[in-house]
Amino acid sequence: MLRVMTYFCLFLMTGCVQQHYQPIVNDSLYSIGSSNQLPEKRLTIKSSPLDVMTPKGISIVPAKYYTFSGIVTITALQRTIRLCHTEQIFNLQPDHHLIAQIKRLNQTTAYIEFKGQLNQSLNPLHQRAIISIEQLHYLSNQKNNNICKPQNTRPNFEIKGSQPDWVGYGQKNQFTFIIKGLDTKWAIKKSVITKGLHAFVETKNSAGEQLDLSFTGNGCIDSNNNYWQYETKLYLKGKQIVGCGKYPNQQDDTQAWLGHYRYKNNNVTIELALGKHQQANVIYQYSNGKVQTSNGYWHPYGSSGLKLLLTQHQGNKANIVYHFRRDGVRLQASQQWRDNQKYSFNGALFTLDRMTDEAESESFSTANLNTSTRVFQAQDVISPITTTPAINNAIKRYFTMHKTKTDNSKYWFSEYDLTGNGRKDLLVILDWCEDDGCVLLVFENDLNRYKFISRIAQVKAPLQISKTQRHQWQSLLIKDKQRWLQLDFDGISYPSSAKVKQLASDTNFTQVKLFTTALTKSNAIAIE
Structure with missing residues (x-):
């Protein structure tokens, strides 16, 4: 993985070779009156000492589409779109349907809905990214902001x-x-x-x-x-x-992607922030103290895909594209396109793990193991025999994210505030059990919903809360035969298995016990 990240960082530091293009003028092939639309030329790159991977040859980046809406302006000298709910303006690459319909409306500005994708403009005179139209869904003669609706209400x-x-x-x-x-x-x-x-x-x-x-x-x-x-x-x-x-309108899934994602090794920490209105920012912090930044845009595609387009690195124009697939709370990519040329990671995957809200608040800080000032009172937290729609939906989302059928699976749950923010987080034990324990799921209470954090195998009830914290999350104490093991939060998740090497200290027990009710088939809850 270190080799993968070295490739990733070096790619972002290489520059773009620019070519000369003619500006859009009234009597050019780019004008509305022309029936021939020139595609933008592809950039090529020259090899350099920093190119540590072997390119697979020139390749147009595969198209990945998303449903956009906004206010479009098309004249002989301007082709732009301002997306709904943002002041961000992009250059526009229209299709023949849009050109014809703008002519028919006899106006230069209109509200539009369409299937398209974000790309970097290959014209060195253009600093804006470009949105291309694949299929026009709707064009209204209205052109005011009031027509824009939240996409999740469509x-x-x-x-x-x-x-x-x-x-x-x-x-x-x-x-x-x-x-x-x-x-x-x-x-x-x-x-x-x-x-x-x-x-x-x-x-x-x-x-x-x-x-x-x-x-x-x-x-x-x-x-x-x-x-x-x-x-x-x-x-x-x-x-x-x-x-x-x-038909159909792509259902908005952007809220589920928003947040911070991180990769970290001994040499570099990389954090990707996916923000509202398709904004993306990347920060690279190296072990020698050097910091670099990139920014650009993102949009979902398909059921579990995400396109990341980085248009600037260290203030310079860039054209770097990743197609990530969501694997649980991780983003994974097997290749990148830089200036329309494809590179692989030599068979490896570039993986970014989603950070929790608490970890986001202390990005790039060293979170050492420490004794919390929280005061704990001994208590037994039972596993209720009835659930709530919010809990049931959280578990169903977990199965959907991991493309797993619920079948006849059942579960038990307990609730406890693991971060000290006053909100009870959710711990779920699935009836996926073997001799060495069951599967435990941990969800963060994110006000409006439970957000999946960790999957821990080989867990036996009851478990206890530790006095120690890591990244503002309480450590968990799991019993293994005649000994207790401590599971620390690493800023992204708890360990994937309870079989860790760290023994619990006798001074770390809070006597807060979860799942104190005997877990039996009769009191397990079905996933509805």
């Missing part, structure tokens, strides 16, 4: 009818159909997206009546002159009603 799909006027939207497995003051709810039975511009949705109401929707074609103009991705047809009681629609 429905999965929307439709607007014209014969007669009607609207509908699908969200959380329910289709709402509104026509002439009638508001009805229909359960979504089946939703299918076929290859190309086609989709189909089957629904049924409480009376068992069927309502089906089809999405086809290459665009639709509604009665308000707005552009929609699809022509839609609604089939109800033998009748067919037509309209316009967009």
Whole structure:
């Protein structure tokens, strides 16, 4: 892994070879009046002593898309977009649909929703990153900020009818159909997206009546002159009603990615911060005290992918791309693209572990083992026989993150404040047990939800809380045969197994015991 990180750091310190490009002018191939859109040229890099890996040859970075929305401006001299809920402006690489629809609206500014991706502009005269459009979903003649909606409130799909006027939207497995003051709810039975511009949705109401929707074609103009991705047809009681629609809207998963991620070895600590509005920052602190920074942007793709684009390093323009996959609370990448050239890590993975809120607050500080000033009172914390929706959902999210089926799994839980912030964190023992113990999951109480922190195997109940802290988290004491072992938090997680070498000191016992109730099949809780 040290070799991997050496490669990573050296890549970020190499510069970009720039080429000369013509600026966008009124009568160029970049102008709206032209039917030929020139793609940006690819940068090439020259080998240097810092290139410690063998490049695999010139390669265009694979496309990874996300659903964006914002206010677009297109003129002969300007092609930009300001994303919703931020003042950040990007250059825009439009597709032919957008060019045609802007012409049709006869206006230069409009609200837009589309599938696209962020890239670095290869034009040395441009300091902004560029967003390219893959598929236009919606274009409105409205151009004010009020039309922007939080992405997590958007429905999965929307439709607007014209014969007669009607609207509908699908969200959380329910289709709402509104026509002439009638508001009805229909359960979504089946939703299918076929290859190309086609989709189909089957629904049924409480009376068992069927309502089906089809999405086809290459665009639709509604009665308000707005552009929609699809022509839609609604089939109800033998009748067919037509309209316009967009489907599907990518559900916003950005909140789950936000936070700090860290890699650390004896020579360097690397911290990646994924912020709101697609902002990304990287800090490198070396053992000799040297600090460097990079920044850029990020966006999710697919069900568990994240694209990281670093556009600046130490204040200089850069073009470095990573495609991470989420593995639990980790981000892992097997290769990078620098100036459109692909490099691997010689078969290894570049892995960043998610930091807890407490670890984030003391980034790059040395957190030595210390005796906490917290005062503990001896108590037995039982495992309740009833759960809450928040606890059940936290466990289900853990299974989803790790792509594991819940099947007939059951669990026991206890709650205790492990960080001293006044909020009870969640400890869950799954009924995945062998002779040497069961699997323990630790979740941080993050106000609105429980955030997964650690998975510890070979744990036997009851366990105890230690007087010692590491990175503001109390150490855990686990009994192994006739001895007690101490599990310390390392700023990211607890050890993955209770079979550690560190013996618990007799002075560290708080007599706070968790899971003091006997754990049996009869009092285990099913995951619903």
